[in-house]
Amino acid sequence: MRAVEAATTPLLPADYLDLFAPLRSGADLRGRIVSVHAETADAATIVIRPGADWAGHVPGQYIRVGIDVDGVRQWRAYSLTHGPRADGHISITVKAVPDGKVSNHLVHHAVPGTLVHLEQATGDFVLPDDLSSRKLLFVTAGSGVTPVIGMLRNLFPVTDEGVLMRGFETPRSSAPQPPTGGTRGSAAPQPPTDETRGSSAPQPLTDETRGSSAPQPPTEGTRGSAAPQPPTEGTDITVVHVAPSEPDSIFIRNLRELDEAGAINLVARYDDEHGVLDVSDLAGLVPDLVERTTYACGPGGLLDALGKHHEERGLELFTEQFRPVTVAAGEGGTVTLEKSGVSVELDGSTTILDAAEEAGVLMPSGCRMGICMGCVLPMREGAVRDLRNGEITTATPGETNAGGVSIQTCISAPAGPCHIDH
Amino acid sequence: MTTITRKPENPTAHLTPEDIEQIGIELDAIRQDVIDSRGASDAAYIRKVVDVQRKLELGSRAVLLASVFPPAWVAGTLGLSVAKILENMEIGHNVMHGQWDWMRDPKIHSTTWEWDNASTAEGWKHSHNQVHHTYTNIVGKDNDLGYGIMRVDEDQRWSPFLLGQPLWNFVNACFFEYGIAAYDLELGKNLRIPKQKRSDAFKRNAKNTLNKIRKQATKDYVVHPALSIPTGSFLPTLAANFTANLVRNLWTHSVIMCGHFPEGVETFEKKAIPANETRGEWYVRQMLGSANISGSRAMHLMTGNLSFQIEHHLFPDLPSNRYAEVAPKVQALFEKYDLNYHSASLPKQVASAWHKIVRLSLPNGWLAETNVKNAPKQVALLYKLSTGGPKVRRAYDAMQRRAENQKRETVAA
Numbered sequence: 001m002r003a004v005e006a007a008t009t010p011l012l013p014a015d016y017l018d019l020f021a022p023l024r025s026g027a028d029l030r031g032r033i034v035s036v037h038a039e040t041a042d043a044a045t046i047v048i049r050p051g052a053d054w055a056g057h058v059p060g061q062y063i064r065v066g067i068d069v070d071g072v073r074q075w076r077a078y079s080l081t082h083g084p085r086a087d088g089h090i091s092i093t094v095k096a097v098p099d100g101k102v103s104n105h106l107v108h109h110a111v112p113g114t115l116v117h118l119e120q121a122t123g124d125f126v127l128p129d130d131l132s133s134r135k136l137l138f139v140t141a142g143s144g145v146t147p148v149i150g151m152l153r154n155l156f157p158v159t160d161e162g163v164l165m166r167g168f169e170t171p172r173s174s175a176p177q178p179p180t181g182g183t184r185g186s187a188a189p190q191p192p193t194d195e196t197r198g199s200s201a202p203q204p205l206t207d208e209t210r211g212s213s214a215p216q217p218p219t220e221g222t223r224g225s226a227a228p229q230p231p232t233e234g235t236d237i238t239v240v241h242v243a244p245s246e247p248d249s250i251f252i253r254n255l256r257e258l259d260e261a262g263a264i265n266l267v268a269r270y271d272d273e274h275g276v277l278d279v280s281d282l283a284g285l286v287p288d289l290v291e292r293t294t295y296a297c298g299p300g301g302l303l304d305a306l307g308k309h310h311e312e313r314g315l316e317l318f319t320e321q322f323r324p325v326t327v328a329a330g331e332g333g334t335v336t337l338e339k340s341g342v343s344v345e346l347d348g349s350t351t352i353l354d355a356a357e358e359a360g361v362l363m364p365s366g367c368r369m370g371i372c373m374g375c376v377l378p379m380r381e382g383a384v385r386d387l388r389n390g391e392i393t394t395a396t397p398g399e400t401n402a403g404g405v406s407i408q409t410c411i412s413a414p415a416g417p418c419h420i421d422h
Numbered sequence: 423m424t425t426i427t428r429k430p431e432n433p434t435a436h437l438t439p440e441d442i443e444q445i446g447i448e449l450d451a452i453r454q455d456v457i458d459s460r461g462a463s464d465a466a467y468i469r470k471v472v473d474v475q476r477k478l479e480l481g482s483r484a485v486l487l488a489s490v491f492p493p494a495w496v497a498g499t500l501g502l503s504v505a506k507i508l509e510n511m512e513i514g515h516n517v518m519h520g521q522w523d524w525m526r527d528p529k530i531h532s533t534t535w536e537w538d539n540a541s542t543a544e545g546w547k548h549s550h551n552q553v554h555h556t557y558t559n560i561v562g563k564d565n566d567l568g569y570g571i572m573r574v575d576e577d578q579r580w581s582p583f584l585l586g587q588p589l590w591n592f593v594n595a596c597f598f599e600y601g602i603a604a605y606d607l608e609l610g611k612n613l614r615i616p617k618q619k620r621s622d623a624f625k626r627n628a629k630n631t632l633n634k635i636r637k638q639a640t641k642d643y644v645v646h647p648a649l650s651i652p653t654g655s656f657l658p659t660l661a662a663n664f665t666a667n668l669v670r671n672l673w674t675h676s677v678i679m680c681g682h683f684p685e686g687v688e689t690f691e692k693k694a695i696p697a698n699e700t701r702g703e704w705y706v707r708q709m710l711g712s713a714n715i716s717g718s719r720a721m722h723l724m725t726g727n728l729s730f731q732i733e734h735h736l737f738p739d740l741p742s743n744r745y746a747e748v749a750p751k752v753q754a755l756f757e758k759y760d761l762n763y764h765s766a767s768l769p770k771q772v773a774s775a776w777h778k779i780v781r782l783s784l785p786n787g788w789l790a791e792t793n794v795k796n797a798p799k800q801v802a803l804l805y806k807l808s809t810g811g812p813k814v815r816r817a818y819d820a821m822q823r824r825a826e827n828q829k830r831e832t833v834a835a
Contacts, residue, residue: 007645009637010536011476015529019476071465073526369704371738372551373520373532389454401526406533408520 022115025052033114034089036106042096044107045081047089050118057090057121059083059154060147060295060320064398065092066117069105073117076102077398079146080121083154093146095250119402125297125320127151131235135291139282139306141242141298142250147320148239148297149251155237156263237264238286242298245272279305290315297321329383329392333414337361337422338380346414351387353409356422363409363422370411378404382418387411424576425561425691426710430830433688434706436760445709445759446702452751453737456744465525467743471512471723472530479505487650489658498659502666504724507673509538511726516742518547523739540599540635545606545627555738559682559689559711566682567689569594569605573782574682575689580785580815582808587783588776598671603631642667673724676772677715681731683775684713686764708735709756714749714765721768722746732763785815786822 004013014027022030031048038044048065057063057080066075078092085091096107125147128134138148239258243249249268259266267285269277279302283289290313296306297320310317331348340361346352353375356363366374370388383394384407392415395405404421426432437445482501489495514537516522522530536543549565557563561577568574571594572587594601604610612624642663650659688710696703715721715729722729722745730745733752740748756763766774781789785807792800807815 003645006637006640007649009641010538010634016476016480019473068462068465068525068527070461071463071525366548366552367556369556371519371555372547373518373523373739374547374552376520376523376533388450389457391457401528403528405526406523406531 023049023051027051027053029053029118029120031090031116031118033110033112033116035112036110038107039093042107043094044096044110045091045093046106046110047091048116048118049089054088054090054118055120056084058126059151060126061121061123061150062147063090063092063121064119064402066401067102067105067110067114069101073401074102075117075399075401079150081146081150081153083150093149095143123147123320125295125318127295131155133235134293135236135288136238137286137289137292137294138237138239139242139294139296139298139302140239141277141302142244144296144298144320145241145250145255146297148295149254151295152237152239152258152264153254156258156261238267238292239264240267240269240277240282240285242269242277242302243271245270277302279309282306282309294318295320329385329394329415331415333382333416333418335414336417336419338419339422348385348413348415349387350413351410352384352407352412352414352418352420356409361422365410368410370408373408375408375410376406377409378421379407380404380419380421383415384412384418385415387413424689424826425694426688427691427694428577428826430826430833433710433762437706441759442702442706443700444702445755446700446705448755449705449736449752450701452748452755453740456737456740456748460524460741460744464741464743465522465527468513468517468522468525468530468741471508475505475508475513479509483646486646486655486659486662488653488655489650489662490653490655495658495662499662499665499669502662503669503673506538506666506670507724508726510670510674511677511728512723512742513537513726514539514543515726515728518543519551520739521741538638539602540631540638541603541606542627542630542634545631546602549606549608551738555735558708558735559687560692560695560707561689562692565605565608569601570608570610572779574778576782576786577689577691578782580782580807580819584783585808588780591776591779595672595675596668598675599667600635603635607631676768677725677728679775680715680768680771681712681728683778684764684766684771685774685778686762687711687713705736706761708732709752709761711735712764713771714763715768715771716765717768719746729768732765785818787825 001013007013008016017024018027021027023032029051031050031054034047034049036044036046059080059082062077062079064075064077066073068074078094080090081093082089082091094103094106096104127136138151140148239255241249241252241255243252246252246268249270252268255264255266255268258264269285271277286292293316294306294310295318296303300321303319303321307317307319309315332346332350334343334345335352335355336343337356340356342356342359342361344355344359346355353363353365353368357365364375364377366372368375370386379393379395381395381397381404383392385392386408388411393405393407393412394400395418407420409420426434434442478501482498482505485494485501486498489498514535517530517535518532518537520532523532525531528534532547537546539546554564554566559567561567561575568578571590573580573584607624607627612620612628643660646663647656647660650656690707690711695707699707709732712731712735714732715725717729727742727745728734730742730749733740733745733748734742736752737745737748753763784804788800788804807818
C-alpha cells in the first residue's frame with residue numbers, strides 16, 4: 001500500500017479509484033440513488049444502494065445522508081423506513097417541508113444515479129432481540145412514526161417483496177448485524193439501557209428541523225403485494241398514533257392495513273377530532289398499559305410528559321426524541337473556542353478572529369480581509385454572519401458536515417452562539 | 423516602471439476619494455452577483471476538471487509504461503504535461519484560494535488540498551494567498567515582485583549582481599516549482615540567519631517541504647520509472663517525467679510573469695499605502711497592479727484562468743470558471759473610470775515581462791539611453807557602476823531621479 005501511495009502522492013490511491021468505483025469496499029461510505037418513488041405531491045421515498053462497506057442496520061435506526069444541493073454538500077438525518085431488504089438497498093422517506101432546502105431537493109429533484117454520501121446507521125431506538133410473547137406499545141406523533149414504520153415493516157412485510165423478515169420466528173437472524181465499531185457510537189442491536197436518550201443525541205429524522213414534526217401523507221409507492229402476516233407467536237402490539245388530523249397522518253394506510261390484518265391494534269388520535277392527547281388518558285386508550293413496554297417517538301413535549309407518566313407508574317419506556325434545533329441567526333452572541341476553553345461575548349460587528357486574539361487565544365490568521373483562507377476553522381454549531389455581505393452560515397450538529405462547517409474567522413461575526421473547534 | 427506615486431503622471435490622479443469608494447461598491451456588487459448564482463453547474467465544472475485531469479494523468483502514465491516506443495513517449499509526455507499543468511493551475515491554485523470551499527466538499531477544500539508541486543500547500547497559501555494577494559505590488563512588501571532574486575521595478579535598488587537576472591530568471595523558469603518552494607520558505611533570508619537562531623516555524627516548514635520534495639521526486643523519478651522496467655522503459659519514463667515537470671515549470675512561470683511583470687503594470691510605494699486602506703483603495707491597487715492574457719477558452723483553462731489575472735486579484739475566492747463572465751463588467755468599470763485595463767496576448771505579455779527583466783537587470787535608464795553611437799561610453803559607465811560601490815550607484819540614481827523630476831515638471835507645465 002505504501003508503494004502505491006508513493007505512486008499517487010500527494011493524492012491517495014483512493015482518489016483515483018473513486019473515479020471508477022465510488023461504492024467499492026474501502027471507499028468512504030457512499031450510496032447511489034436507485035429510485036425515487038413519489039408518495040404524494042410532496043413526499044417521496046428514496047431508495048439507495050449503499051456502498052460495499054454498508055454495515056446494515058436494525059429497524060428504528062437512522063442514517064445521515066450528505067447530498068449536494070445547488071452544489072453545496074448538505075447533511076441531514078433520516079429514519080430508515082425499511083428493515084434490511086433482500087436487495088441490500090436502503091430507503092428513507094422524506095416529506096418536503098416549506099423552505100426545506102434538502103427535503104425539497106430530495107422529493108422534487110433527486111434523480112436515480114446520483115451519488116450521495118452516507119454514514120453508517122446509528123441510533124438505539126430499536127426493538128429487543130426476542131419479541132416472542134412480549135406486549136409492546138408504540139406511541140408515535142407526527143413524523144415520529146418513521147422509525148416505527150421501519151420496525152413494523154420489518155416485522156410485517158406489507159411494504160415490498162424485498163423484505164426478508166416474515167414474522168417473529170427468526171427476528172433479525174438473517175439481517176446484517178450492525179457493526180460495533182467504526183463511526184457508530186451507541187448503536188447496538190439490544191435496547192438502550194438508559195430509558196431516555198440524552199439531549200446531546202443527534203436528532204434523527206429531521207430535515208429542516210422546524211418542519212420535522214410536520215405531518216406527512218400516507219405512503220403509496222412503497223407498498224407491494226405481500227399481505228400482512230400476523231405473528232406466529234404471541235407478540236401483541238398496540239400503536240397509538242397521534243397526528244393533527246387524519247389526512248395529515250403519516251403512513252396511516254400502512255398502519256391501517258396492519259390493523260386490519262390483525263398484526264397491530266391501532267389507536268389513531270387526531271387533534272382536530274379528539275383534541276390534543278393528554279398522556280394521563282393513555283391508560284384509557286390502552287387498557288393493558290401496565291403490561292406493555294412502551295416505545296415512543298415524537299416531539300419533546302410529548303416524550304417529557306410520557307417519561308414523567310411512566311416513571312410515576314414504574315413502566316418501561318424507550319424514547320427517540322425529535323429535538324427541533326433551529327439556529328436562529330441574530331446579532332452577536334457567545335463564541336466558544338472548544339479546545340482553547342475560551343468563551344467570548346461578542347456584538348454583531350466584531351470579528352471572531354479579533355475577539356479571540358483579544359482574549360489571548362493564538363488563532364490562525366492571514367490577510368484579515370477574507371481573501372487568503374489562512375484563518376479558516378470549523379464551526380461545530382451556531383451561526384455567523386459574513387461582515388462583507390451579511391450572508392449567514394449555520395452549522396447544526398447532525399445536519400451539517402460531521403467535522404463542522406468551515407468559516408473564515410477574519411470576516412465572520414457571530415449571529416448567535418457559536419462553537420468553534422479550536 | 424516606477425511606483426505609481428513617483429510617476430510623472432499618476433494614473434489615479436483623476437479619481438476622487440468618492441470615485442474610489444464607488445469603484446469598491448460597484449466591484450462588491452459584481453462579486454455578490456456571482457456569489458448569489460454559484461450553484462450546481464459550478465460544482466459540476468470543478469468536478470469535471472478534476473475527473474478529466476486525473477484520468478488524463480492515469481492514462482498518460484499508463485502509456486508511459488511503454489515509453490520505450492517513441493510514439494508512446496511523445497503521447498505520454500504530452501498528456502502528463504497537460505495533466506500537471508491542469509493540476510497546478512486550474513485545480514490546485516484555485517482550490518487553495520478557497521474558490522470551491524462553498525461546496526463544503528472536504529475533498530475539494532482549501533484546508534485539505536495538497537498539490538503536485540515541490541512547495542507545500544501550507545507554505546504556498548501563506549506566501550501567495552496572504553502576502554502576495556494582500557500586499558499586491560507594494561514594493562518591499564510583495565515578494566512576488568521579483569521573488570527576492572530579481573529587480574522588476576525601478577524603485578527596487580540596482581546592484582551588479584542583478585546583471586545576471588535574465589539568466590536566473592531562465593533557470594528559475596526551468597525549476598520553477600523548487601524556486602517557489604524556496605520562496606515560500608524565504609530561504610535566502612533564513613539561510614543568512616545562524617542555524618541555531620532560525621525560528622521553529624522555519625525549521626518545521628523546511629522539514630515539511632523537504633519531505634514533500636522527497637515524495638514528489640520519488641514518485642516521478644523512482645516509482646513510475648521502476649514500474650516501466652518490464653517493458654524496458656525505465657529511462658524513457660524518467661525522461662518523460664522530467665520533461666513534463668520542465669514543461670509545466672516553463673508554462674506556469676510564463677503565465678505567472680504575465681500577471682504582474684509586463685510593462686505598464688503599476689507598483690506602489692509602501693509609504694503611500696495608508697494603514698487603514700479602504701476596500702475601494704485596495705480594489706484600485708489590484709486593478710492597476712495586474713494584467714490579463716487574451717486568448718481562447720483553452721488558453722484560459724490552461725492558465726487556470728489566471729489569464730483573468732485582474733479579475734482574479736479583485737475576487738481571488740470566486741470560482742475560476744466565472745472570471746470570464748465577470749471580465750466584461752470589470753472592463754466596463756475600468757473604462758467608466760478611465761483606467762487602463764491591461765490585456766494582451768500571451769506572446770506579447772511574455773515578451774514584455776522579459777523585456778522588463780532585461781531592462782532592470784541594468785541600472786535605471788541605462789538601456790533607454792544606450793544606442794549604437796554611445797555604446798562604448800555606456801559600457802564604461804556600466805563597468806564603473808558595477809565596480810564603483812554603493813556610493814557611485816547612489817550618485818547615478820540621484821542623477822536619474824533629477825532627470826525624472828525635470829521631465830515631470832515639463833509635463834506639468
